[in-house]
Amino acid sequence: MARLSERLDNLHGSPVRAMLTAAQQPDMVSFAGGLPAPDSFADLSFPPAPLSAMQYGPTEGEPDLRARISVELACIGLDCPAHRIMVLSGSQQGIDLAAKLVIDAGAPIAVESPAYLAALQVFQFFGAQMSCLSPADPSAGWAEAPPRLAYVTPTFQNPTGRCWSGAERRALAQACDAHDVVLFEDDPYRDLAYDDCERTPVAAMVEQADWIYQGSFSKTVAPGLRLGFLAASEGVFEQLVHLKQAADLHTNRLSQFYVLHYLNDPGRAQRMGRLVNLYRERRDMFEAAMQHHLGGLADWSSPAGGLFFWAVLRGGLDAQALLPRAVARGVLFTPGVHFLVDSGAPSGAMRLNFSHADASAADRGLKVLGAVIREALG
Amino acid sequence: MARLSERLDNLHGSPVRAMLTAAQQPDMVSFAGGLPAPDSFADLSFPPAPLSAMQYGPTEGEPDLRARISVELACIGLDCPAHRIMVLSGSQQGIDLAAKLVIDAGAPIAVESPAYLAALQVFQFFGAQMSCLSPADPSAGWAEAPPRLAYVTPTFQNPTGRCWSGAERRALAQACDAHDVVLFEDDPYRDLAYDDCERTPVAAMVEQADWIYQGSFSKTVAPGLRLGFLAASEGVFEQLVHLKQAADLHTNRLSQFYVLHYLNDPGRAQRMGRLVNLYRERRDMFEAAMQHHLGGLADWSSPAGGLFFWAVLRGGLDAQALLPRAVARGVLFTPGVHFLVDSGAPSGAMRLNFSHADASAADRGLKVLGAVIREALG
Numbered sequence: 235m236a237r238l239s240e241r242l243d244n245l246h247g248s249p250v251r252a253m254l255t256a257a258q259q260p261d262m263v264s265f266a267g268g269l270p271a272p273d274s275f276a277d278l279s280f281p282p283a284p285l286s287a288m289q290y291g292p293t294e295g296e297p298d299l300r301a302r303i304s305v306e307l308a309c310i311g312l313d314c315p316a317h318r319i320m321v322l323s324g325s326q327q328g329i330d331l332a333a334k335l336v337i338d339a340g341a342p343i344a345v346e347s348p349a350y351l352a353a354l355q356v357f358q359f360f361g362a363q364m365s366c367l368s369p370a371d372p373s374a375g376w377a378e379a380p381p382r383l384a385y386v387t388p389t390f391q392n393p394t395g396r397c398w399s400g401a402e403r404r405a406l407a408q409a410c411d412a413h414d415v416v417l418f419e420d421d422p423y424r425d426l427a428y429d430d431c432e433r434t435p436v437a438a439m440v441e442q443a444d445w446i447y448q449g450s451f452s453k454t455v456a457p458g459l460r461l462g463f464l465a466a467s468e469g470v471f472e473q474l475v476h477l478k479q480a481a482d483l484h485t486n487r488l489s490q491f492y493v494l495h496y497l498n499d500p501g502r503a504q505r506m507g508r509l510v511n512l513y514r515e516r517r518d519m520f521e522a523a524m525q526h527h528l529g530g531l532a533d534w535s536s537p538a539g540g541l542f543f544w545a546v547l548r549g550g551l552d553a554q555a556l557l558p559r560a561v562a563r564g565v566l567f568t569p570g571v572h573f574l575v576d577s578g579a580p581s582g583a584m585r586l587n588f589s590h591a592d593a594s595a596a597d598r599g600l601k602v603l604g605a606v607i608r609e610a611l612g
Numbered sequence: 613m614a615r616l617s618e619r620l621d622n623l624h625g626s627p628v629r630a631m632l633t634a635a636q637q638p639d640m641v642s643f644a645g646g647l648p649a650p651d652s653f654a655d656l657s658f659p660p661a662p663l664s665a666m667q668y669g670p671t672e673g674e675p676d677l678r679a680r681i682s683v684e685l686a687c688i689g690l691d692c693p694a695h696r697i698m699v700l701s702g703s704q705q706g707i708d709l710a711a712k713l714v715i716d717a718g719a720p721i722a723v724e725s726p727a728y729l730a731a732l733q734v735f736q737f738f739g740a741q742m743s744c745l746s747p748a749d750p751s752a753g754w755a756e757a758p759p760r761l762a763y764v765t766p767t768f769q770n771p772t773g774r775c776w777s778g779a780e781r782r783a784l785a786q787a788c789d790a791h792d793v794v795l796f797e798d799d800p801y802r803d804l805a806y807d808d809c810e811r812t813p814v815a816a817m818v819e820q821a822d823w824i825y826q827g828s829f830s831k832t833v834a835p836g837l838r839l840g841f842l843a844a845s846e847g848v849f850e851q852l853v854h855l856k857q858a859a860d861l862h863t864n865r866l867s868q869f870y871v872l873h874y875l876n877d878p879g880r881a882q883r884m885g886r887l888v889n890l891y892r893e894r895r896d897m898f899e900a901a902m903q904h905h906l907g908g909l910a911d912w913s914s915p916a917g918g919l920f921f922w923a924v925l926r927g928g929l930d931a932q933a934l935l936p937r938a939v940a941r942g943v944l945f946t947p948g949v950h951f952l953v954d955s956g957a958p959s960g961a962m963r964l965n966f967s968h969a970d971a972s973a974a975d976r977g978l979k980v981l982g983a984v985i986r987e988a989l990g
Binding site for chain 1: 614648654665858859870
């Protein structure tokens, strides 16, 4: 029996990834993942990559792509020079790097709850003590015991879809400054905005504290390319580069070439407009079907962006207990319990992805969920 | 001042990567990296990737690619079913995953010294206590204090170019079995074989112990694709998958598609033959130039494969002290000290890559090195 590291006791496979494997079955309706619509890839076009992309490249990423991302960030209000931008092998990697940067066993960090489950898993794996951060009072308890890091997804959060107000964003930035807490802002959904709302990065409002802001091209271009990026303050950037180097040397250069091509494509704005329209329509159709099949059984808010509904069942039902019955009838969803810091307690919430299934599949799936809930209520 | 993790005290950027940045200067002769010859990419051809490669994929990798790698491994004597093969974002990632799997702060592990410097850096970052493993007596000291893991590159090692004999390989496998030590075999150079020698994976000889065997497509296809793989014993495979999931969800699918295309290409054997011939010629020309310019100043063995000469300076010179003088005259090499477990002591060794520079650049660079060494000897 091999002796393995103690932190493996805190490692669990993602329940969503396990479900995605099940979702490969052809007639399964999956609301479980955060998968882009397959039709959204059809209008991507990529020229042949240059041979120079075959060689080893810089750890930080391709200079042209970093410069372009710097311009993009300036457009959304975040000033960060290209030399403090690093390309990532998807933004999941940024979570691994940030955890390595900050977390010793027992280190206190603050996270939203619910929050992105694969971030919670990484933080737990590295032994963090997680406390809950509420947008309404982000620094509650920080005067007594400041966390090292605050992990937030202020724009169209996964799983809730919530978007922080300007006042909430400023309060968090000020709290990070006042208590010297590293801000870690995860922003993969910001371009999937269906209604107006505040989207200025919190990182743009921080004045003294160190910060990491990360974005993803998985939702706007293609997740199969595994491409994300981070921007960071001077105090932590270089160490993040060393961590990236140790993790995988550098990000694959084909994807970097293709994403730069996409960012420079004159047809890009038009394509994004089509994508946002498609997803807005899906959200609206999905909500109509929810009202039809889940009305009176659950409560939810319509998300102004992103990819998910967060529905809370009435009647004290445990959503997780319903999952096997739903799967048996060909429908997958993600039980809310996986997104909670204290995942011991049952949760009546379910996360429902609306971007992947088409209207007819969504209607079929929600009908099954309604029936399963009604049966559980007796 | 942000509070960062204690393990960052053990994190240093790679001196090779820093030098590679310097090597971007057009007239610099670099013997420092492990870069494939740029001309080797010219005969790669890749068809357009299918749109399905744009979506999220399985953490373990594409099923077709894993099946194909399983067949390849069987051909070299290592039986491992496809369901215990995982595609990596380059084999540097496998080092990060193996370290997370096994290393707690203070955990004992055994490594060759010298060894691949970016592996030593990762092990040190996670807090391993490293002891030195010699092919001649691999389990020395293990009866008293068995390490958790033995990290070896038995075939054309980086930096020494050494290839373990069959008896040495069997002895290590038996030692891992006897002391329940996880074998971690890193095998990126095996296909770059210029002379006959034993190349059977040590992992194929292990009977009871857990093991991880990893390979790379960086040396045979293209490093810019960032593609490697690992095969592992049943006792550790699933946890490695969970670790991969937490690190970057899955490897980019374009590179997986292209590498599978390459592996299935009927022209592959012919292309590999050309590549091996090219590198064999470069090795031989490089050695002739070494004899001409460094004869009497350093000792080395001709490597039977891989990408490096390991030259040990005579006269007690410290190779690191010569580096600034060489760089000032347009030549880069990697001082041997970076590959040592105890990197406090000076080292008279230099690692010289022979695959990247062409004959004229190699001659020019070695002439400079010879002059720099003669000056240092007074």
